[in-house]
Amino acid sequence: MTVPTVRYTDERLPNGLRLVISEDHLVPVVAVNIWYDVGSKHEQPGKTGFAHLFEHVMFQGSRHVAKAEHIALVQAAGGSMNGTTWLDRTNYYETMPSHQLELALWLEADRMGTLLEALSQENLDNQRAVVKNEKRSSYDNQPYGTWQEKLLGHLYPEGHPYHHPTIGSMEDLDAASLEDVAAFFRTYYAPNNAVLSIVGDVDPGDARASVERYFGPLAANPAIPAFHPDPLPLTLGGERRETVPDRVPLPRIYVGYRAPTLGDPRLYALEIAAQVLAGGKGSRLHRRLVRDAQIAQDVAMFGLAFSSGPSVFMGWATVRPEATAQAVEAGLFDELTRVGRDAISEDELGRAKALIETDELAALQRVSERADRLSMYATLLDDPDEINRQLERYLAVTPEDVRAACAELLVADNRVVLTYVPAIAGTDSTEAA
Amino acid sequence: MNAQDPVEAALGVRPVPGTPRPFTFPAAARSRLSGGLALVTVHLPGRPLVSASLYLPNGAVDEPADEGGATVLTARALTEGTLHRDAVALTEAAERLGASLRAEAGWDATVVGVDVPAERLGPALELLAELVREPAFPEREVERLRDQRLNDLLQAKVDPARRAEEAFIETIYAAGTPYARVAGGRRETVETLDADILRRAYGRQGDPDRAVLIIGGDLGDLDVAGLVEPLFGDLAVAEAGSGASAGPPIVEDGLDRTRVRLVHRPGAVQSELRVGHLGLSRRSPDYHAVTVMAMILGGLFNSRLNMKLREEKGYTYGAGAGFDFRRFAGPFSARAAVNTDATIPALTDLMAELRRIREVAPSDAEMRAARDYLVGVFPLRFETPGPIVAALGGLVTFGLPADELDRYRPAIDAVTAADVLAAARSHLRVERLAVIVVGDADAVGADLEKAGLGDVEVVREAEPVAGEA
Numbered sequence: 001m002t003v004p005t006v007r008y009t010d011e012r013l014p015n016g017l018r019l020v021i022s023e024d025h026l027v028p029v030v031a032v033n034i035w036y037d038v039g040s041k042h043e044q045p046g047k048t049g050f051a052h053l054f055e056h057v058m059f060q061g062s063r064h065v066a067k068a069e070h071i072a073l074v075q076a077a078g079g080s081m082n083g084t085t086w087l088d089r090t091n092y093y094e095t096m097p098s099h100q101l102e103l104a105l106w107l108e109a110d111r112m113g114t115l116l117e118a119l120s121q122e123n124l125d126n127q128r129a130v131v132k133n134e135k136r137s138s139y140d141n142q143p144y145g146t147w148q149e150k151l152l153g154h155l156y157p158e159g160h161p162y163h164h165p166t167i168g169s170m171e172d173l174d175a176a177s178l179e180d181v182a183a184f185f186r187t188y189y190a191p192n193n194a195v196l197s198i199v200g201d202v203d204p205g206d207a208r209a210s211v212e213r214y215f216g217p218l219a220a221n222p223a224i225p226a227f228h229p230d231p232l233p234l235t236l237g238g239e240r241r242e243t244v245p246d247r248v249p250l251p252r253i254y255v256g257y258r259a260p261t262l263g264d265p266r267l268y269a270l271e272i273a274a275q276v277l278a279g280g281k282g283s284r285l286h287r288r289l290v291r292d293a294q295i296a297q298d299v300a301m302f303g304l305a306f307s308s309g310p311s312v313f314m315g316w317a318t319v320r321p322e323a324t325a326q327a328v329e330a331g332l333f334d335e336l337t338r339v340g341r342d343a344i345s346e347d348e349l350g351r352a353k354a355l356i357e358t359d360e361l362a363a364l365q366r367v368s369e370r371a372d373r374l375s376m377y378a379t380l381l382d383d384p385d386e387i388n389r390q391l392e393r394y395l396a397v398t399p400e401d402v403r404a405a406c407a408e409l410l411v412a413d414n415r416v417v418l419t420y421v422p423a424i425a426g427t428d429s430t431e432a433a
Numbered sequence: 434m435n436a437q438d439p440v441e442a443a444l445g446v447r448p449v450p451g452t453p454r455p456f457t458f459p460a461a462a463r464s465r466l467s468g469g470l471a472l473v474t475v476h477l478p479g480r481p482l483v484s485a486s487l488y489l490p491n492g493a494v495d496e497p498a499d500e501g502g503a504t505v506l507t508a509r510a511l512t513e514g515t516l517h518r519d520a521v522a523l524t525e526a527a528e529r530l531g532a533s534l535r536a537e538a539g540w541d542a543t544v545v546g547v548d549v550p551a552e553r554l555g556p557a558l559e560l561l562a563e564l565v566r567e568p569a570f571p572e573r574e575v576e577r578l579r580d581q582r583l584n585d586l587l588q589a590k591v592d593p594a595r596r597a598e599e600a601f602i603e604t605i606y607a608a609g610t611p612y613a614r615v616a617g618g619r620r621e622t623v624e625t626l627d628a629d630i631l632r633r634a635y636g637r638q639g640d641p642d643r644a645v646l647i648i649g650g651d652l653g654d655l656d657v658a659g660l661v662e663p664l665f666g667d668l669a670v671a672e673a674g675s676g677a678s679a680g681p682p683i684v685e686d687g688l689d690r691t692r693v694r695l696v697h698r699p700g701a702v703q704s705e706l707r708v709g710h711l712g713l714s715r716r717s718p719d720y721h722a723v724t725v726m727a728m729i730l731g732g733l734f735n736s737r738l739n740m741k742l743r744e745e746k747g748y749t750y751g752a753g754a755g756f757d758f759r760r761f762a763g764p765f766s767a768r769a770a771v772n773t774d775a776t777i778p779a780l781t782d783l784m785a786e787l788r789r790i791r792e793v794a795p796s797d798a799e800m801r802a803a804r805d806y807l808v809g810v811f812p813l814r815f816e817t818p819g820p821i822v823a824a825l826g827g828l829v830t831f832g833l834p835a836d837e838l839d840r841y842r843p844a845i846d847a848v849t850a851a852d853v854l855a856a857a858r859s860h861l862r863v864e865r866l867a868v869i870v871v872g873d874a875d876a877v878g879a880d881l882e883k884a885g886l887g888d889v890e891v892v893r894e895a896e897p898v899a900g901e902a
Contacts, residue, residue: 026480027816027818031815068740071735114444126744141702158752347525347529354529361550
């Protein structure tokens with residue numbers, strides 16, 4: 001089996017907008033995807049959550065588009081859309097019937113060029129309230145909902161761009177002002193800070209002409225600040241632990257490690273390790289903790305790759321009522337140590353690679369996923385062609401690569417352990433580093 | 434902004450759409466294997482990842498009340514080992530093919546399937562046939578799955594959305610109705626399940642017309658019938674009427690008045706809201722009009738509920754409403770999670786929108802937005818084999834005609850504002866409602882009483898804490 005090569009063009013408009021176009025006429029659908037090179041890592045102290053709040057403001061109208069009209073126009077055209085904010089970036093995307101390509105381009109250009117003309121205190125206040133409810137829904141009112149904030153807080157020191165999660169704090173959200181929105185927009189929402197990918201049922205020449213027409217007149221920002229956070233050591237240099245009482249019926253252990261930065265080949269070895277450890281019923285942790293000892297309800301292991309510092313390799317195990325967190329933790333760490341001690345078998349490696357190959361095939365079927373990946377690799381690694389190299393990078397991993405990466409990184413001195421324990425609402429967490 | 438402004442020159446005129454490229458739902462070829470099992474194949478050139486699903490007519494709605502949860506657990510147990518190999522060996526064999534075996538039961542059907550690169554479809558189907566035809570239901574694994582389900586039920590108690598759903602369905606349906614429980618079953622019945630019950634549940638014969646094997650993807654180089662016949666050709670498809678369930682399950686309304694139930698979640702920063710009542714079967718003749726109506730009320734981003742509760746008031750991250758169309762009448766619900774202070778005003782706004790959509794016909798703009806969305810998004814829904822196979826499976830599960838998907842867009846386009854108003858008046862009600870609030874009863878209870886929606890029943894449960902504390 002081969003995963004089909006994604007053919008594309010890669011160019012820049014005079015104003016710096018990077019444009020990637022990939023033609024595919026199987027279905028009359030087109031994906032439009034913009035990555036802005038700005039995420040929560042760019043937030044200043046006291047302004048956490050701002051990049052994400054700003055993303056919401058992007059749907060509140062621009063010179064030619066009324067509040068909430070962006071989504072109305074896309075849906076009425078038979079399209080779907082959204083925006084998401086992450087530590088490294090913010091993206092906006094539409095998937096449209098292909099004859100509606102121009103509408104998506106026009107909408108994205110109008111807000112990239114003229115957002116501030118529609119900005120109002122009322123709309124900002126409304127979206128601040130919406131985002132605070134998003135934080136309540138997705139984090140504060142969820143069992144185990146604080147894990148992300150706590151894990152990042154321990155893995156990255158105070159003041160580091162990855163120390164806080166994208167959702168930010170209620171206090172900082174309350175403090176966000178119209179002036180903050182305007183300054184953020186002028187700094188980061190410029191064509192020379194964006195990658196626009198168009199994938200699907202398009203004529204590349206027509207698509208390029210439309211992009212030039214709508215985005216061409218938008219002004220670049222010649223003064224986008226460079227972003228170079230102080231480098232952190234690859235490993236934590238000591239174990240950090242926190243016990244977190246929460247309103248949960250089952251204890252759960254989260255473990256997080258610092259891992260290499262995006263683009264480092266060790267990340268592929270760690271992804272293979274995650275599959276061998278916890279990817280499905282044949283995996284080591286599932287067999288040991290869920291199936292054989294029957295002390296865990298579920299296990300998970302995965303990586304979060306970041307581009308401006310160490311990434312995260314993490315996972316969790318939920319403790320069954322009759323078991324102890326200590327027993328689950330012991331089994332968990334035993335397996336995490338074992339992958340660094342003995343090479344995984346060729347069969348384990350082969351199975352992991354076969355599943356990754358199928359996953360790649362599944363993901364790249366969809367024009368929206370292809371567009372998102374082209375934008376991602378262009379933004380974070382300055383090379384959209386990484387979309388075509390991922391599989392070979394996975395297939396190049398050897399058992400020894402996996403062992404070496406795990407031996408280096410999955411060690412006690414590089415880990416954060418959060419132990420959630422059942423407690424009634426409202427009690428505080430205790431910390432023991 | 435003057436005409437000389439190059440930005441205005443570029444953006445001042447809205448684009449007009451191009452000419453739509455025609456899209457038709459991919460053609461399906463229908464045949465029968467020698468034993469009677471229906472086979473549907475869909476050739477999708479350029480889609481090398483093939484999706485195969487076997488629909489079995491065993492749904493949770495068909496199971497006896499005292500075995501609630503058996504069907505869902507049975508489906509999970511199918512991948513836990515066969516007469517020839519245990520779960521790990523089965524999983525490993527699939528993984529070597531780059532395939533994941535899946536087996537899940539819902540209210541209406543059990544679906545067993547695999548997604549696999551086309552060139553390995555044959556061996557993947559052999560594994561699928563093995564687990565369908567020779568499942569072992571090993572006692573140890575069944576007991577483990579059962580205990581995991583019980584633990585999952587513990588976790589559901591502290592998840593606001595799941596807790597609200599549970600309270601909602603047990604309020605809108607009469608106690609004997611299968612839909613009054615979650616499909617995975619409640620603690621009282623799940624506790625009693627064992628391997629024998631699962632074997633019996635698996636052997637229960639459903640309506641043979643609702644069994645089908647569907648395979649979609651780039652099948653160009655494959656002799657699908659030749660692959661399938663030796664594996665499933667003699668699969669016994671029961672005669673109609675041989676089933677254990679005596680007839681269609683009775684779906685009975687549980688509401689004789691509006692019931693307000695406040696499930697106490699101490700210190701909750703939000704109230705999880707569900708408002709609604711018993712809804713409709715997928716086979717309702719008003720399906721298309723109701724679908725358009727639900728889009729306007731709570732389906733589109735710019736639906737009345739979301740615009741009011743989110744974009745105007747900021748009470749929630751998202752508000753919506755819709756019908757869950759099942760083989761029998763599934764629920765209608767409006768829903769939102771709102772900050773605790775906004776509980777009463779949000780419920781008031783929500784109730785006002787339920788009344789309004791029954792009072793006057795929607796505007797032309799609303800009608801266009803809903804119809805154009807549903808018609809226009811149709812090709813996007815069917816970009817890849819998985820959703821195409823699932824849509825064809827739905828036709829069989831619901832007993833809909835083979836041309837239902839071709840009929841869909843014209844039928845939606847034909848819905849008028851008067852149809853929507855009539856659908857709202859026939860199928861939405863503002864009396865005899867369930868109003869569920871999962872939130873801090875100490876903070877909202879008194880105001881909820883005063884709101885006058887109906888008698889308020891406060892549910893205070895012991896903390897569902899298990900294990901070490």
